[in-house]
Amino acid sequence: MKAVLLLSGGLDSATCLLIARAEGFDVLALSFDYGQRHAVEIDRARALAARYGAREHRVVRLDFPGRGASALTDASIPVPAHGSSAEAIPTTYVPARNTLFLAHALAWAEVNGASDIFIGANALDYSGYPDCRPEFLEAFERTANLATKAGVEGRAAFRIRAPLLAMTKAQIVRQAVSLGLDFALTSSCYEPGPSGEPCGICESCFLREKGFREAGVSDPIRAKS
């Protein structure tokens, strides 16, 4: 029983990996080099895939038309500090990112006869990205089943699995603890230092710290403050 899993190297996708493994899936992990400034996460993804027994790990280089439009992929746009943006969707939004990631996952799933596609999307303690919301994931799932030979012929009914969707960050931390995740292998920061140390001020650092604090767990990679 195979599943394709989007593995960014962050806390959420790492927890997702452990959930998929606990459910008994052979995991085909998929990461992307899309010009993100936090490229350290790709190394973390490699380490996570190896440690937690992914059957295969593929890093796809994405020649990506939206690269020049996000603080995550254009070094000239500063990464905003948590709380500094009045916009509902911040400048770290990357155009069509999850649509692209899921399209790649779908192709790989079909080739491998996998029906389940795991994504660590979360719509509670998240940055407000539209492509993390349940209505987007449902629409993509429907598209996937209309798009593919396997979907149309009924050999595979593709399921977009987002087990963290309705969890708080604290619940995700607790779930990760219960599954034995080594948090030191993960990276969440949007603008980490050269050795991967978190900045401690971006939205992603804020959400991670809030999660650990509320879960009463200490984070081994927490920035000194």
Next chain:
Amino acid sequence: MKAVLLLSGGLDSATCLLIARAEGFDVLALSFDYGQRHAVEIDRARALAARYGAREHRVVRLDFPGRGASALTDASIPVPAHGSSAEAIPTTYVPARNTLFLAHALAWAEVNGASDIFIGANALDYSGYPDCRPEFLEAFERTANLATKAGVEGRAAFRIRAPLLAMTKAQIVRQAVSLGLDFALTSSCYEPGPSGEPCGICESCFLREKGFREAGVSDPIRAKS
């Protein structure tokens, strides 16, 4: 008024390009190098984009998980002759191809403030690919508007435009004639010779020849038989 247009270099996407230009769009043309054996189509796409005034033409190299699963991208799988396959969806099907192409188009459209995305999909004289059908295109359009900042904020309601969807190949040929398309610039064959000459036996050659014959138009690139 900008539109992103998927330009394969074939008859359908070339006709689509002329339709978009006739509607007054500044066209951002998008082609893919995804390992297709008929890579000559990329050169044709370049020539078409230049001749018909695309504002920009981008050729994206796609590191594509489904490459080993189609007669179009794996040289060890023969391209079937027209009529030789009993399957509704032939071996030339490429997993999730149009989902990937449209996802890239969506990202580029959002970055450029374009709302219209043109695709030369046809669901009448076609090869039976599921991702050419209207229900797929509608599902993708819905997904696109849920996935993106522009869609959610209502700055752009993305529209997937498939003006050839319900045309016969003969109608497409007539439409192309009326818009002044130079057919010699297009390539439709799945397995062309080294100079781009069509094989004359694949499904795509068959559909093209049928279209020209029924339209009463002579095809300048027709294979000698």
